[in-house]
Amino acid sequence: MKPALRLPATVLAVLLPLAGAVYGFVNEAISMALEAAAPYVEQGFEVREDNWSGEVEPGKPLLIRHQLFRGNEYWFWAGTSWPGATIQIDIFDSEGNSVGLESFAKDSIAGVRAQPQRTATYYIRVIAHYEKKGEGLSAAERGANDPAEGVGEFSGVLDWGVAYGYR
Amino acid sequence: MTETLQPLPVALLRPLAALALVGGVPSFFAQDGPPGAAAPERIDLTNFPGELVDKVVVPIPAEIFAVLDKLDETDWNSGIALPPEHERGGPLPILALSFGGLVAEGFIAVQAKNAEEIETIGRRVLSLSEPLGLATEVRAHSLAIIEAARQRDWGKVRDELDLTLQTVRTTMERKLRDDQLAGLVSLGGWLRGTNVVTSFIGESYSEDKAELLHQPALVAHFRELIASVSGPAADSPAIRALSTGLARLEAIVAEPGGLAEEDVNQLRDISHSLLEEFYFEKTPAAPAN
Numbered sequence: 256m257k258p259a260l261r262l263p264a265t266v267l268a269v270l271l272p273l274a275g276a277v278y279g280f281v282n283e284a285i286s287m288a289l290e291a292a293a294p295y296v297e298q299g300f301e302v303r304e305d306n307w308s309g310e311v312e313p314g315k316p317l318l319i320r321h322q323l324f325r326g327n328e329y330w331f332w333a334g335t336s337w338p339g340a341t342i343q344i345d346i347f348d349s350e351g352n353s354v355g356l357e358s359f360a361k362d363s364i365a366g367v368r369a370q371p372q373r374t375a376t377y378y379i380r381v382i383a384h385y386e387k388k389g390e391g392l393s394a395a396e397r398g399a400n401d402p403a404e405g406v407g408e409f410s411g412v413l414d415w416g417v418a419y420g421y422r
Numbered sequence: 423m424t425e426t427l428q429p430l431p432v433a434l435l436r437p438l439a440a441l442a443l444v445g446g447v448p449s450f451f452a453q454d455g456p457p458g459a460a461a462p463e464r465i466d467l468t469n470f471p472g473e474l475v476d477k478v479v480v481p482i483p484a485e486i487f488a489v490l491d492k493l494d495e496t497d498w499n500s501g502i503a504l505p506p507e508h509e510r511g512g513p514l515p516i517l518a519l520s521f522g523g524l525v526a527e528g529f530i531a532v533q534a535k536n537a538e539e540i541e542t543i544g545r546r547v548l549s550l551s552e553p554l555g556l557a558t559e560v561r562a563h564s565l566a567i568i569e570a571a572r573q574r575d576w577g578k579v580r581d582e583l584d585l586t587l588q589t590v591r592t593t594m595e596r597k598l599r600d601d602q603l604a605g606l607v608s609l610g611g612w613l614r615g616t617n618v619v620t621s622f623i624g625e626s627y628s629e630d631k632a633e634l635l636h637q638p639a640l641v642a643h644f645r646e647l648i649a650s651v652s653g654p655a656a657d658s659p660a661i662r663a664l665s666t667g668l669a670r671l672e673a674i675v676a677e678p679g680g681l682a683e684e685d686v687n688q689l690r691d692i693s694h695s696l697l698e699e700f701y702f703e704k705t706p707a708a709p710a711n
Contacts, residue, residue, distance in 0.1 A: 301488075301581075303584060304581075304584040304588035305479045305480075305584070305588055305591075307477050307479065316470070317472055317475055320474070321479060322639060324486060324489050324634055325630075325634075326489035326492050326630075326634075327488055345462075347467070350467075352464050353461050353464065367461075373636075374634055374636045374637075375636065378465075380465065382472075422488070
């Protein structure tokens with residue numbers, strides 16, 4: 256493999272925000288979720304343009320209702336953009352039984368895969384976590400330039416976004 | 423609960439994903455379970471200790487079409503039924519419903535891999551966006567749909583159709599501050615998709631295929647949407663017909679147990695009659711004897 260081709264993650268990290276900037280305002284949590292989705296597109300997953308996002312207190316579970324079709328396979332991806340925050344995502348049927356077949360969670364992104372056994376409404380649970388309530392960003396998180404006073408202070412809520420794909 | 427900021431377009435994922443995969447799927451994708459708590463085997467949905475997200479994401483017709491293709495060979499070309507182009511103008515709710523129906527027609531044409539029809543639909547999408555006041559936002563999508571059809575890039579056409587819906591809905595919500603209008607775009611598309619699916623299932627019935635139509639929560643969502651329409655439009659014949667028709671659809675899909683062939687045919691006929699309110703030409707009434 257050519258050395259230049261060994262840096263896809265770097266290229267992706269540069270291109271994703273650029274693409275968002277060209278397109279307009281960027282919902283960073285959704286961009287994180289879509290970044291998690293990127294490898295699955297090549298596996299044949301069609302990623303939907305419509306998605307869910309908002310703000311939530313750390314640790315407070317969110318529940319998304321969504322119609323799934325038996326015969327399709329789904330991935331749901333979640334993201335949060337707040338430095339140091341983590342996110343988890345699970346999926347349940349209408350009885351509350353977990354139906355996730357595979358999952359991952361790494362810092363600010365997570366995903367869960369499901370292959371519904373029946374066509375019905377399913378429930379996607381999302382929980383964003385952040386331990387450092389009331390504190391500002393660490394020096395490492397702020398980077399080289401200190402933000403203005405108040406900027407970077409944790410406001411008590413985390414941004415979150417969920418996207419999904421099917422095949 | 424929902425964000426108003428515009429997310430990154432998914433259409434950009436396709437080329438970016440190719441770049442990402444050059445180095446393989448990152449190692450963290452192989453990890454099982456979050457670093458903290460593992461997913462519980464069961465949660466109590468009746469006493470959920472959090473917040474229910476109120477946004478409903480309506481599946482695009484392509485999601486259902488994908489399953490139908492796995493179950494049977496479907497002659498999608500026979501499902502394309504692009505009505506004659508109407509005069510521009512008319513009430514915004516009707517235009518919004520028509521727009522959704524037209525994009526759904528595009529999804530049918532993609533499934534049929536019918537580039538000529540997709541190009542026509544791509545042009546119609548732009549044409550219909552003008553009386554909606556959204557031509558500026560839709561123009562690029564229209565051109566992208568046409569270009570992708572010429573290149574036979576069906577995945578790209580699907581992405582652009584989905585992106586067109588998303589752009590139109592978010593612009594209606596933000597620019598026109600009209601969530602109802604955005605919802606009507608989804609309803610128009612859902613009805614056209616449901617109509618073509620019921621037609622195919624009716625032609626070659628099986629319980630597996632009929633299960634695809636089990637969508638009571640979505641029908642309930644659309645009934646709430648129509649009930650929330652206010653102003654002069656609320657009393658229009660089209661909105662009243664949609665209100666009655668959706669109630670009839672709900673009565674069928676909410677029945678416990680699977681849908682029988684007769685139920686599927688009823689869904690087909692009801693959805694067709696509702697599409698005649700804003701999309702198809704009205705079927706002439708049979709002459710009285």
